Amino acid sequence: MSHTLFIADLHLSPTRPDITDCFERFMHKEAINADALYVLGDLFEVWIGDDDHSPFHQQIKAAFSAVTEQGVPVYFIHGNRDFLIGQRFAKETGVTLLNELECIDLYGTPTLILHGDTLCLEDVDYQAFRRKVHQPWLQRLFLCLPLTWRRKIAAKMRAGSANANQQKSSTIMDVTPQEVQRQLDKAGVVNMIHGHTHRPHIHQWHQHGTAYQRIVLGDWYQHGSVLVCRQQGCDLQSRDFAN
Structure with missing residues (x-):
């Protein structure tokens, strides 16, 4: 039966082989039989540049290539952990990079897809940080640094982010409903799919007589x-990690 798959927030890294194993099984057994696969950001725990050809990254790229070489289209929207994934990654894997907001035709239903971090407007500190690191000149400067420097900088930034998040309320790190509605209205659609918040749920509501739906993808920390x-x-749906 025709179907399209969406995943996000895998946070793949060599330190979590259980997640990697689950991802590879998913790619080899499920994604390869889908009409399309959409990855809505934070595929990796961190991405410091397409020139990082570590064995782990080659392993993940091979999983994507195995799917795209069979003619299954794979689409990717950047997350807050892997916004530096670029055209070299896309060329090596056959993945198509999308804009941070895209409207797709999902079996006749226009649907807005995005990572989801731009919806969390109450997290003022994060939004300020996001505006800074998304400046093209700063990204070019960072990518000019040696890989060893980039790894150290990324590790320090991740540690700082983890500490900061521990001090934030769960409400602040969730989406701002008014921004969700604004983006839906701006796109002229009533359906949205995103990740980022790690709160999988299908939200449905009515406004001015119109039915809306927002689907939040889950993370891959405890299961796929x-x-x-x-x-x-x-x-x-969930996918169990191997014992």
Whole structure:
């Protein structure tokens, strides 16, 4: 049966082989049979540049290539951990890079897809940080640094982010409802799919007589999380890690 798959927030890294194993099984057994696969950001725990050809990264790229070489289109939207993934990665894997907001036709249903971090407007500190690191000149400067320097900088930034998040309320790190509605209205659609918040759920509501739906993808910390969409609708599912 025709179906399209969505995943996000895998945070792949060599330190979590259980997540990597689950991801590779998903790619080899499920993604390869889908109409399309959408990865909505934070595929990696950190990405410091397409020139980082570590064995781990080559392993993940091979999993994507195995799917795209079979003719399955794979689309990627940057997350807050892997916004430096670039055209070299896309060329090596066959993945298509999308804009941070894209409107797709999901079996006849126009749907807005995005990573989701831009919806969390109450997290003022993060939004300020995001504006800074998304400046093209700063990204070019960072990518000119030796890989060893970039790894150290990234590790320090991740540690600082983890400490900061511990001090924030769960409400601050969730989406701002008014921004969700604004983006839906701006795109002229009533359906949205995103990740980032690690709070998998299918939200439905009515406003001015119109029905809306927002699907939040889950993270892959305790188990895999996959959204399976068909003509009849979408289903949030989990995938167990191997024992």
